[in-house]
Amino acid sequence: MVLAPLLTSVIIDDELLAQNLLRKYVGRLPFLAPPVVFDSAVAALGHLPQLRPDLLLLDVNMPQLSGLDLLRGLPSPRPAVVLTTAYAEYAVQGFDGDAVDFLLKPFSFERFTKAITKVQAYLGAQSPPAAPVPAPAQVLLLKEHKKVWRVPAADILLVEGMKDYVKVYTRTQVILTHVTMTRIASSLAEAAFLRVNKSYLVHQGAIVALDGNMLELVNGLQVPIGISYREAVRELLTGGLL
Template structure:
């Protein structure tokens, strides 16, 4: 199986149209790059980033009117992209080093040297974090009284618990068990930290939530609302899953 190619989004900033077109062509020749913007000056670039524009790599001309590339590099909002400076003068190398840019290209830029700069950008990127393994479901058996019987319920299979007058209903994907305890009493007896009260009438199994939309929780074939007074705590617990 071939290795997956890492793709970087790229923004070009240069006040010279011919230079921009040259860089656009070099980007087009580089499969690891995807151009998302090509801008004619530092002021336009600053506006782009302050309006929420993002990229992985900034190909930045140094000498531009109104706002130079060096000035722009110091003003980039965090997290800043990798920066490769492009200029006609080697004298900016010291300033580039002080700004900790990834590389420094001298015009006219040749494709071979351009490719080296891109390789340096890729090498400097942190390795992607391995995907989080899903938390294993702990043993969650509990004996509860259902009708005239006391049965063992696997609470890993319980989607939610609903208040029903002075009783509670344990709801799984295929069964509903009426338990002779109020929702409050049952909540106090549950030893499982993955259950959370999200409404005065509902306790949900946080590990069985499939989707959240407008504070409606999708659990198997059912939907459960999150009460307004419970929403803040619900969001905190959702983020910690």
């Protein structure tokens, strides 16, 4: 059986509450991968060509560079763009810039899902029919004792290395499997996962807070940042990449 690849998404919003709400809504839809989050259009600008998301959830009113200005300058191929703002007067400008939908804050999960339905239709219209190809490391096969678990890579929050074993943490379970940290890291997308010390690999979408030299994850776990990794991790966090 070939599984359809998850849709990748980027959230750009300068308000933490809005970021967290969108992150929660994205997490409720199983066909959406955990999002990459930026707190400004300026911070996102240099990363979008490498990330090439399917979906861009874009706030309009932001300092330095507005969402509308970013939208106008997006190169082809463009992601599906859903604008989010508290100001209804931006709707016309958004649709003039070929936004797929416009969400007026505050919006419900039901309204969010309607926008994502439009996104799916838009992406389907942009892509010619083709034989489905599984994405690399889309599903990991993890052996624990005599049982083999099928774990979508997008569901992994944290990987903890323990010599010749690793603990793989998802939202619902912890799996102990006989594999090296190097091998499992090579199976996971570098853009989505962040090495924070020799023993921990963290999904960027699972990070909710930085407390000193500790990262707090969505499942409540706290992960220490190694000395040699602190500069790189802080650079990503202060640049808005989570």
